[in-house]
Amino acid sequence: MSQWEAILRLTGAFQEQALAVYNQEVVPLVVRQCLAVWIESQDWRLAATVQQLANVLFQNLFELLDMQYSRATESKEILEANTIRNFKMKVQTQYQKNPQLLAHLMNELLQTERRIILEYEHTQLQNGQRVQLPMETVQQHKTEQRVNQAKERVALIDQAVKFLEEQQEIFNFRYMTYELQIRQRPTDPLLKKKGQELQLQLNELDKKRRVRMEEILDQIKQLLGLCETLLAFLQQELTDWLQRQRLYCIGADTNTCLKELESWVTKTVEVFFQLKRVLCKLSELSVQVSYEGDPLKIDPPKLQEKLLEMLLCLLQRSFVVHKQPIMIFPFKKPLVLKTSTQFSVGARFLVNLKELRNNMKVSYSIDTDPPDLKGYRRFNLLGPQEKDLEYMQEEGLAVEYKHLTLKEQRAGGGGKGSKGANDNSLSVMEELHIITLKTQFNYGGVQLNIEATTLPFVVISNFSQFVRALASVLWFNLLSTNPKDVTFFSNPPAAPWSLMANALSWQFSYCTNRGLNADQLQMLRKKLCGSVTNEDSVVTWSKFSKENMSRVSFTFWEWFDAVLALVKKHLENIWNDGSVMGFVSRSTEENLLKTMQQGTFLLRFSESMRDGGITCSWVDHHPDGTYVIRSVEPFTKKELFSIPLTEIIRNYQLLTEENIPENPLKYLYPNIPKDEAFGQYYEPRSEATMEYQKYMTRRLIMVSERNVDDAQSSIASGTPQYFPETPQYGTEFFLHDQTEYPTHIAGLEDSMNGMTVGNILINPDSDPMFSHQLTISNEASLDSFNGLNN
Structure with missing residues (x-):
């Protein structure tokens, strides 16, 4: 979200403050909105101090206004077109001779907007409200200020050095001209006088140069101090980003966007290279004109060495793996890979300079520094070997390998299968591997080999190992202090x-x-x-x-x-x-339900089912004042694949002692009627309203049968039952785990000319609490049953 979008979301007095900014007619609201992205992406602060940049922005703004005016005119938006035209004329008359003034005003405008938004955010937080505004934190704002300050300072230093260079070149030209003339006319009295004037100019230049050079060198030293602080913060930001990425890989909702960090890194590297050029110019000036004790012969080399050290450090950290290894199919969870199954991985260079696009090649390797662990597997990484770093609209300067595969190297006597009973080496799910991506940086006279590594990942050979491998990924990224420690599970720490x-x-x-x-x-x-x-x-x-x-x-x-x-x-x-209470123990379940009204139920996960199950538990009060907490046999993915849980709850039937079916589930804990809690998810029921429709719609329901011995609050399965509800339209039946239809069902099938009424697979577990059965029913209510025909 842009800063302008954040402005539009302000409310009350804060919105009025923001709109008041535009009442001053610095920039009309229409122009601010239609050029929002461009306005916010320009460095107006620097343009206010650098004439050349101000001229460029002024010209670009003028061209954009022309385009917006043409668009509004073609769309017949008369008011918008008129506003843009008037502002365009104002820009031309007031700021053409002084575009830096316009840049200053635009910078002030954006700073005012930012201040209003920060005040709004602070007020909302004080009121206990969560604010979803994409504004910088205090630390981010300080970093942005440091980066801009560094750009401004290096631009001013560059201008000062250029001025000295021009003065020195002018003197050199005059001096060379004088020498040529004096050789041609050695006795000319006018030339002697001119030589005296040149000597005075040289003395004056030398005097100014001494003073100015000391000032420039002091400014460079201060700038290097600022850059050192900025570098430390950027390194910390990169470290924090990596930690956020690690947590994101295990499910945390963290911000792993690199756009802002990339902007800071790129601007800082540009400052470093500009300062490097300035120091080179100073060294050249000392060659042309020098004197004993000249600081240009002593300080620039030391400053260059310090600058280069910081530059190399930042460049090395700026190459990151922004897309961790992840299988393309079937499981899209990062850092768990299967042999012979394709996966992807991507890297990004945060120094987004146009000159680097398609000029840097990336290669990869796996386990370049393997640990000394017995049975540690080795893999070949198969895929295209080299790719260019390319500019991508949303990802900057990046590369992505989309079709890599791993193949295990087979060695005699090695591998996981050869481990002994007392072998303390790592299991497959605890063995970690790393991919290294490498590239070479060559720009501005700096050459550097750069590499980035993935987070450690687990390699499995069978999908049945996937779940346990995920546990290893979670444990490592939650607790490891070293993102390259592939021996982590040799002695894994406990988790607080x-x-x-x-x-x-x-x-x-x-x-x-x-x-x-x-x-x-x-x-x-x-x-x-x-x-x-x-x-x-x-x-x-x-x-x-x-x-x-x-x-x-x-x-x-x-x-x-x-x-x-x-x-x-x-x-x-x-x-x-x-609506799902989920993780709740049986004792807690009883404490919650025992004081609730008859039929109050809750949904909790089964603790005894390996593949996951969910059960309904409800309270059943007896006339003597006692109560029983009943639980239906847990529903698993097998049942829920056929019938949604909301439909099970809606149509669930329990056979009473009189063999009359009823739905005991009435209120979702604490007291929400079940139709109110789940009604929005009920499947629509069709009605047989047309004469030619021969059959009523069928549906699957769950039916539980009560045990004769109810001492343990259990319902056990009985014999198949036949429900003669409306024989003229259809029949409802349910089946237990049988291989053949009961006789009366087979007869019904014959009477329907061989048409299959139902084909339901039942697999009730042996849980002593309850059993449930899949049932096909027509749309008529079961409440009309007066008995059961066995």
């Missing part, structure tokens, strides 16, 4: 719960629009850290991804990732609405 909680929440907020709340994280905390936890609780790598959880045969991460996949594929809409 505060970091772990954020990482778990990021997994949901990345895939959906909703992260995990404090109650959900508390349940997960107990699973990972035990029932007794405190602020210093930590999670070990083994507990997270290697050891099976209590009473189940899978790890915490495998269960958590399966739940996440279930939500993403089948439950995202109701998860985003907050």
Whole structure:
């Protein structure tokens, strides 16, 4: 979002302040809006001090106004065309002779806008409101000021040196002319007098030169100090960006945009090269005219050495991997690659100079410095070897390899399969690899070999390893202090719960629009850290991804990732609405439901299903004042693939003791009627209104059957039931896990001339709590049933 868009979003007095700026008629509102992008992309501050830049911007503005006037005229926008024409005439009459004044006014205008927006943002934050304005932070604003200040200072120094160079060239020309004339007319008295005048000029020039050179050298030293501070900040920004990228790779909502950082780096490098040229000019001046103790013979070489050191440091850090390795298909998660499966990786050079486009070639290699670990696999990286750094509209100077593949090098006696029982080397999912991209910088007399490395990634040979590999990527990028440490899992550190909680929440907020709340994280905390936890609780790598959880045969991460996949594929809409409580223990579930009204239910994830499951739990109050918390057998991706959970809740049936079906799910916790909570997601029901329509629409529903022994609040499966509701239109039936239709179903199929009424695959688990069955039903309500025909 541009600064102008931020202005348009202001409200109240702040908007009035912004509009008052344009009432002064520096720039009409129409012009400010139609040229917003161009106006904000120009360096008006520098143009206010540099005549040549001011002239260029003035000419460009004039041409843009011509274009906008023509567009408005062709579109018959009379008022807009008139406003642009009047402003164009004003620019021509008032600023043509002094374009620097116009640049100064434009700079003041943008600074005023920025101040108003920052004040607005500060006020909103004080009121506890979250502001979505794309304005610089205080630190970013300071950096922008430093960069602009450096550009201004080097421009002024450059002008001062040019002035001295011109004076010296004028003197040299006069002196050479005098020498030529004196050789031709050695006795001419006028030439002797001219020689005396030249000597006076030389003395005056020498005097001014001494004073001016000391001033210039002092300014250069101050500028180098400013550049040193700027370099330190840019290095920190690059380090912070890499950390944000690492967190982004594991789901964090962080800003990894490089546009602003690229602008700072490019401008700073331009300052360095301009200052390098200035110092070279000073050295040349000392060759033409010099004297004993001349500072131009002593200081410039030292200053050049310091400048070059800073320049090389910034150039080396400016080559970054902005697109980490990621498979093209089927899993688009970064830093997990499979052998023989294509993946992409991209690098970007933040020094976006036109002269560098297509003049820098990039090559790559893998594991250039492999660790000394037994069984560490080696890979060949296959793909095009060299590509040019090209200018891309949204990505600057970048290169991308889109079709790389990995092939493992086979060595006799090596590999993961040959490890012994007591071998402490890393597993496949803990083995980390790095790709190095290299290029050569050659510009402005500076040559430098530059390289950038990817974040460590995991290489798998089978997609069944993908989930565990993701755990390794998460653990490394969350806890590693060295982004190149491929031996990290030789001794992985434990994760503080505060970091772990954020990482778990990021997994949901990345895939959906909703992260995990404090109650959900508390349940997960107990699973990972035990029932007794405190602020210093930590999670070990083994507990997270290697050891099976209590009473189940899978790890915490495998269960958590399966739940996440279930939500993403089948439950995202109701998860985003907050209708799924999800991570809640059985004891908490009972405490929440026991005081609620009859039929209040909540949705929680099963803790005993490896592939993820979700169940409905509701409270059933008895006449004697006791209560029972009932839970239906968890629904997995198999059931949810056929019927959305909202439809299951809508049509769910429980057979009462009198074998009368009813829906026990009435209120979503705490007291929201289920139709109000889920009605917007219900599938529309069609009505048979046309005479020629022979059949009513069918639908799948879930039916649970109550056990005779209800002591454990369980419902077990019984025999197949036949529901004779409206035989003249159709029949509803449901099937348990059987290989053949019951006799009455087969007869029904025969009576319908061989037309199949339904073909449902049922696979009820052996969970003693409940069983559910897929059912085909017509649109008529089940409430009219008076009994069951067995």
